[in-house]
Every structure is written in structure tokens, then in C-alpha cells.
Amino acid sequence: MTPQKKVSSVLEVTNGAGPSLTNTAMVRKGWSELPKELLTMILDKLDNRLDLNSCRGVNRYWKSVAIQVGIKQTVALWKPWDPSEGAFQRTIALLPYPTLKLKSFDVRTGFQQAYYPVAFNKFERTSNPFPTNSLCLTSFGPLECLPKTYLENGRVAPGYHKQRNYIELSNLFQICGHHLTYLHLFNMKVHPLQLYSVLEQMPNLEALTLTTVGMGGSPWSYKEEYKYKNVPKNYSPPCTKLTHLRIGNRTNSSLQEKLLEWFESQLISFECDSHPCRFIVKNFPDRNNEEESEYYVPFRKLERLKILLAWDEFYHDIVPFVPIKYLSVVLGQLVDYKDLESILEYVDKLSGTLVHLHLYLEIQYNIHEQIPLQRVYVVFPKLKKFAITDDWESSLLCYFLQRFTKLETLQLMNNSELKHNHDNLDEGELREKMEKRFEDENYWVFCNSLKTIEVHADTLGSEKPGKFLMINRKPTLF
Amino acid sequence: MALVRVISSDGAAFLVSQRLAKRSGKLKTEIETFRKSSDNSEAQPEIRIVTIRAEILRLVLQWLQQHQNDPVLPANQNEQDGRGDAEMGQSQWDRDFLAPMDLGIVMELILAANHLEVKGLLDITCKLVESKITGRTVDEIRTAFKLKSDFKGNEEEQTRLENRWCVEN
Numbered sequence A: 001m002t003p004q005k006k007v008s009s010v011l012e013v014t015n016g017a018g019p020s021l022t023n024t025a026m027v028r029k030g031w032s033e034l035p036k037e038l039l040t041m042i043l044d045k046l047d048n049r050l051d052l053n054s055c056r057g058v059n060r061y062w063k064s065v066a067i068q069v070g071i072k073q074t075v076a077l078w079k080p081w082d083p084s085e086g087a088f089q090r091t092i093a094l095l096p097y098p099t100l101k102l103k104s105f106d107v108r109t110g111f112q113q114a115y116y117p118v119a120f121n122k123f124e125r126t127s128n129p130f131p132t133n134s135l136c137l138t139s140f141g142p143l144e145c146l147p148k149t150y151l152e153n154g155r156v157a158p159g160y161h162k163q164r165n166y167i168e169l170s171n172l173f174q175i176c177g178h179h180l181t182y183l184h185l186f187n188m189k190v191h192p193l194q195l196y197s198v199l200e201q202m203p204n205l206e207a208l209t210l211t212t213v214g215m216g217g218s219p220w221s222y223k224e225e226y227k228y229k230n231v232p233k234n235y236s237p238p239c240t241k242l243t244h245l246r247i248g249n250r251t252n253s254s255l256q257e258k259l260l261e262w263f264e265s266q267l268i269s270f271e272c273d274s275h276p277c278r279f280i281v282k283n284f285p286d287r288n289n290e291e292e293s294e295y296y297v298p299f300r301k302l303e304r305l306k307i308l309l310a311w312d313e314f315y316h317d318i319v320p321f322v323p324i325k326y327l328s329v330v331l332g333q334l335v336d337y338k339d340l341e342s343i344l345e346y347v348d349k350l351s352g353t354l355v356h357l358h359l360y361l362e363i364q365y366n367i368h369e370q371i372p373l374q375r376v377y378v379v380f381p382k383l384k385k386f387a388i389t390d391d392w393e394s395s396l397l398c399y400f401l402q403r404f405t406k407l408e409t410l411q412l413m414n415n416s417e418l419k420h421n422h423d424n425l426d427e428g429e430l431r432e433k434m435e436k437r438f439e440d441e442n443y444w445v446f447c448n449s450l451k452t453i454e455v456h457a458d459t460l461g462s463e464k465p466g467k468f469l470m471i472n473r474k475p476t477l478f
Numbered sequence B: 001m002a003l004v005r006v007i008s009s010d011g012a013a014f015l016v017s018q019r020l021a022k023r024s025g026k027l028k029t030e031i032e033t034f035r036k037s038s039d040n041s042e043a044q045p046e047i048r049i050v051t052i053r054a055e056i057l058r059l060v061l062q063w064l065q066q067h068q069n070d071p072v073l074p075a076n077q078n079e080q081d082g083r084g085d086a087e088m089g090q091s092q093w094d095r096d097f098l099a100p101m102d103l104g105i106v107m108e109l110i111l112a113a114n115h116l117e118v119k120g121l122l123d124i125t126c127k128l129v130e131s132k133i134t135g136r137t138v139d140e141i142r143t144a145f146k147l148k149s150d151f152k153g154n155e156e157e158q159t160r161l162e163n164r165w166c167v168e169n
Helices: A036-043 A049-056 A060-076 A104-109 A118-122 A169-179 A192-200 A253-263 A281-287 A312-321 A337-349 A373-377 A394-401 A416-420 A427-440 B025-037 B054-066 B077-081 B085-089 B092-098 B103-116 B119-133 B138-145 B155-168
Strands: A010-012 A100-103 A134-138 A145-147 A166-168 A182-190 A207-215 A244-247 A269-272 A304-307 A326-334 A356-363 A385-389 A409-413 A452-456 A468-472 B003-007 B013-017 B046-048
Touching (some): A427 A468, B003 B025, B025 B103, B054 B103, B103 B119
Parallel strands (some): A100 A134, A244 A269, A356 A385
């Protein structure tokens, strides 16, 4: 645009005294009249649950919106899962927005009522005992029950077991399960059948997390009430809305397999922190008839994937077909060149869709001479962010960089200098040193679109953020 | 320079360049409908905004003018990025622009920005409101936004109890 056009382009030609369209005096609207969609937009920006809690207490209208926002965030906090979250242990610490926690410990000792929502005391079909539509079950064994203390103030709920003085958890789900959108199982044992029947009661579930869940126990203690002897052959997946699955540390692999069997076709985000991560490909097409099975594409909706170990079958047969945008491969130490080779091959197959790539691989030996040359021609047109441990040979890194034609941010994790000189760190000096290093190693030259290099002392996403340096590209002189 | 007349609810008329007006989604469609319905391509479009009064309209146009050279943010930016675009648009000028406003004006500005589909302005105003909520108690929020509690019976107490376990986690 030309400078002449920079004249003021807003011109008020008449003032407010002109003919009024509304004869009545302008009534100023109050905040209570703010439309729901706008209030939602504002409250959605709050990232502290305490603030959202305050909003719940303002009035009925705000409370209803705050609850909706809370429910949305429960699942939404999952959605922006960032491949650079990296670390193994992270998953355990990731409890999303306020989740009602029930522990079997409480069952034995009697609940401290004050900690639990009042609504729980009088649960019935119409009321929702889960204020944020999320639930975390901790340490439950095969005997699933709630003690009667839950009910003392209220009326006797349906399913209340008069002789035994408790409500079975399965009954609670039967009555109120449709309210839940998020379920977290922590530190307990379940039988796949049990899991299936629980999930079946929760048709609106969107996200599921399992951490430290073992396989065990008989399918519920009350067999006669239990619908299935076996998970039916031609079942439909129990929760059709479930799109986010996170399997944490030390979770039984048979359970994993079952969950994937049920949900693989609908998953958008899948994180697996448990190894070995096994995917039984052969079972998937069985659900459809024989003719279709040939064209069956497993994981066809998957966009975010975090996996721990390289697993050949998975890499070669499944994932290359799906539109993965965010990929995190956590592998720890690389011991064999073959591992690296298979990972590189795998990543190359996703080159068309990847937006964010995170490789947590520590390389302890010199492998830069073995770069497979034929791959130099595979480019990644969408990749914006790349995170990798900072112990790679610079030449190997440049091999990556030159193919990432749109890369904007490079993150180097586990930088030893930042890590070990934590106390006597002179930032200016270190920055200069890094700048020189990046110049020498030609990162800026190999990747023209690169704007920033971040150097991190720790693995990204660890509990407390460690020291990090951000170095921007210097403006060129010409 | 092609102009467009934008008229507020209380009758004040603003002459705005079409290029500037088109940065508002609403005005853009209005201008386009006008073009289609009018035979004379030279005619100056006139748009009445019945829900926004002059004072607010002036502020919106002022903001648009200041930001006329910003890249237009795609509507679905939020989903792609998750965060960041709100901070991106927050300049010193914006802060000075918003500083003297009381919350009543901000509220009207939010409604106007929403009605006129000016995403950038909507973002910074919502952000401002969010900052007014952060760290406040229930009573402080009620006072700031002139809201009254309409809870009945023990509802308020119940909400407080429900909140308690959220904190315990």
C-alpha cells in the first residue's frame, strides 16, 4: 500500500445527536445479559481451576456456564497434548480439570464427606453426582462398592444393597454413568469384561486414562448380575464418542490390546507410556466381513500419537496410513543402529502430515557416517516444530533440518551444559557460546525457515520447568 | 477511495473506507449484499447497525484503523494453535486503548466486536475480562461485574462444598 493512503480513514460525519432509530433512551446492558457463547469464550480463557471455581459461585447463570467450560476443559486439556511433553513419568501427574476421586481406602474407612460433592448423597437418575463430569477411581479391587455413608443424608438410591449396606459401583454407573465424559482408572486391577461393562454404561465418555492398571480379579463379584460370560464377538465399541486414550505406566498389555481393539477406529489421540506397546493388527479387520477387511485402515482418525518403543509391526503396517500430525517417539537410549534406521524410515512415511515431531532418543555413539542417502529427498512440508535430545551429531541434525522446509522452532532437550552448570551459569556468556555453536554447525543455513532454537536443560514437560535459553535467528544484512 | 457509511443505533454516521470496513466480517458481507442488490456500482453503501451506539462504534472503528495492516487471523486459528494468538495481538496501543474503559464499556465492546465479527478486538477484550476475574473471590467478581446472586436455599453452600474437592486434588 502507498503512503498517501495513510490518511485517517474513519470520518464521523454527524454526531450522536442525529435522528435516533430507537426512541427510548439507550439502556445499558448489564453483565448478566452477556450471551452464553461470549461468557463461555471468556471463562474458557481462565486456566486456573480456582478462578473457574469462583465463577461457579457468582450466580446460577455463571455457574451453569462455568460447569460447561469445566467439562469442556477436562477433555480439552487433553487435546493440546504437546509431543514435547516427552517424559515418561508425566502421565501419572496428568490429572485433568477437577476430577472427582474415589479411593477404595475411603470405602474401608468411611468417607470424609466434606471432600465429596453434596450431590453424591442423593444421587438419582436426574441429578449428576459428578460436578465436572469426570471421575477418577483409585485403588479399587474386584469388589466394587460404595459404603452407605454416602447415602445417609439422602434417600436410598436405586441399587442400594440392603443386606450389605453399600451401593455397588456398577449400579452407580448404571444410573449416572451417562454423565461422565472422562474416566481415569488408577492403581487397580480390572478384568477386561469388567471394564467393558463399566464402559458400556458411559455412552458419553470422550477420554479415558489408565495408569498402573493390572489385569486381575474375577469379572465382578456378582456373576449373576453380569451380562456377559465373554466379551461378545460382534460387539460394538462401548463408547462411541471416546476419542482420547491415554495408557500410563505399568498397565497390563492385554488390557491395552482390548482397548485398542474396541476403540482404534475412533481414536484421535493415543498416548502409550507403557511398554511394550503392542498392537495386534490381525484382530482389527475381524469386526467387518472378510471382503471389506482387505481395505480396512486401522487407526484412520489418529492425529496425535505418543509411543515408547519402536515396534516393527506397528510402524510398517498401521501408522503410515493415518494422518498423524503430532508424533512423539520416546525411546531412551539407542543401542542399535537398526532402531534408528527403523524410526527414520517410519518418520519419513509420515512426512506429508506431520506438524510437530518429538524424538526423545539418546545417541551414545557416533553414527553420522551411516545416514541413508536415499532419504534426503523426502521433505516435510508441514512440520513446524521439532524437538530432539541434544546429543546428536550436528551433521545428523543437519540431515534432518535440510528436509524440514517449513520448520520454525527447533528444541534441543537435555543439554548437558545447561544441566550441569545450573548454579554458576552466566547467561550472557552461555548465550554467546550457543550462538557461536549454531553458527558453526550451520543450523540456520540448513533450514531457511527456522526462526528460533530453544535449548532446554531437561526433558520438556518435566515437573518443574528447568533452565532454558531461546536463541533467535539474527536478521540478515542484505 | 471507496467509502461506506456506517450508521450507529443513535444515528451517528461514520464515513469509512471500504478497505477498512471489510476487516469486519459483518460489514464485509453487508457491503457485498449491497453491491449485489444495487445497479449502480458507484453508489456509496450505507449500513445501519441497530445494536451498537455511536460511542462504541467509534471505538471499534478506531481499533480497526489502528490494526488495519495486521494480517487477518483465520477464524479457525484457535483450534490449530491452541493458544498464543491473543497475546500476539496485544500491543502497547491496545493496552492504552483499553486502559481508561470501565467494565460496562468493555461489555458493550465485546458485544459489538462479536456482532461485527472483529476477531482481534474480541480476543483482547475477552482477555481483559479474564484478567479481571483471575485471582478474585466470588464477592469481588460480583462487585466488579455488578452481578447479584440468585442462588436459592443451600445452593450457594452446596457450590462451595463442590468446589472444595476441586481444590483438594
